[in-house]
Amino acid sequence: MNTIDDFVTLLRDELGLPLGAEDIGRSFDQVEGWDSVHLLHLLTALEHATGRRISLPDALEAPSLEHLYAVAVGR
Template sequence: MTTIDEFVSLVQDELGLDVTPEDVGRSLDELAGWDSLHLLTLATLLERTTGRSLVLTDLLEARSLERIYAVAVGA
């Protein structure tokens, strides 16, 4: 996973959430169906995909998919 488009595909395919590239900047509170279990599932997928260990507190501060992506890739 090297681009945000691939990240969006990951969210669509693995989490089953109906998100588009336009949604990545939205607050997570505005994402239909998003909850803490999706955060866990996504975080473990990102760790496996990127090979980087993530820390929950960093992810909790990320309030959009875009920010989660940034944390995951270390941007």
């Protein structure tokens, strides 16, 4: 996974949520249908896609999907 577009694709494919690029900057409570199980699903998929371990405490600090992407790719 190299770009934020790859990330949006992964969101749609892995989570089955109808999310677009416009959603990734929203805070999680404004993302339609978002919940803690989706978080787990996404983090697991991100670890698989990036080959990097993600720390849950770090992930929980992320206020939006965009920030979560940054945590996942180590930026």
